[in-house]
Amino acid sequence: MATSTAHARTRPDAAGDRGARPPVTDRRLAVLLGYSLRRAQLRVFQDFAAAMADLGLTPGQVGALLLIESNRGLSQSELGAALGIDRSSVVPLIDRLQAMKLVRRVARASDRRTNALELTEVGEAAVRRMLPVLERHERRIAARLSPAERRTLMDLLDRVAVAQDAEE
Amino acid sequence: MATSTAHARTRPDAAGDRGARPPVTDRRLAVLLGYSLRRAQLRVFQDFAAAMADLGLTPGQVGALLLIESNRGLSQSELGAALGIDRSSVVPLIDRLQAMKLVRRVARASDRRTNALELTEVGEAAVRRMLPVLERHERRIAARLSPAERRTLMDLLDRVAVAQDAEE
């Protein structure tokens, strides 16, 4: 057999027993903004995904549907840019939505390379059904915040999100 | 060939041309806390990942190293719980860190099922080298926030992160 150092175990050691057990965390991690950010984002995403799963949609599909409704006729590349994913990843996403009869690829006379994306009737109905679900989601997320705190949080987050592009 | 409705295109349509181009977004999405949260988290994560890549480590590996140092002798299952990943996902993570000589699996005399995880000398040195990088990362992230705003943001995020378990 190969000298599998893969999961090698050092010889037994009575110490390191960790008998008493303070909760497993790390001070230096817990003090980072990114740490709180990650936990909050995880919780929000899970709530969002669960809410949308009730409608038979994934978060990515919801984003695509809303963007297509607000920007009727946009191309797949534009959609990808807005979603922050590669245009090659847009293909199976739209394939799926099209199979569900929610979205149409419309050939455009003025530029035969691109597909103009549009919602079908069913797709528009799905968006309408989606809106109250989004509102309830938002209310759950902000349940422990006052309206003013909610605004403050969004403002601070948006400032964090600004890349250091135009720096100095 | 199968009637591939996969990427079917509806017949050409001169309209839907989207000639003038307001930026591609959606009002209903941009108004959600989760939207700002996601953007901020994305930016922070990218900065974090880039900073750690300079040390030859992934974010997950950094988390594991810090947790192991702060909780010497913890088991793989405990580490997985602290990181929020399945214990079967811990295996390749530790495999990798062990191959890099940063972590040891120590057999424990008191319970021969578990591996007690410990940093090696090299691992401790890596953690020491990591700390100033973490500090610089945090300073970049909070660059546009006053110290008070930074505290406020963490507080609000932590309140959002609290699950709705004990509700109503």
Next chain:
DNA sequence: TCAAACTGTTTGACTATCAAACAATTCGGC
């Protein structure tokens, strides 16, 4: 006119994750 750029697509790879099953080991109730 024609090279360069862009579009949607296909293919292949990679990462991260979980679920289920397994043997070894420990625990708990009796």
Next chain:
DNA sequence: GCCGAATTGTTTGATAGTCAAACAGTTTGA
């Protein structure tokens, strides 16, 4: 003490999401 139930690390297989590179068809621009 005994023995079924629970736990640990591991393996294997599946899924999802992503990108990079290459392609043919199309448009643009010099």
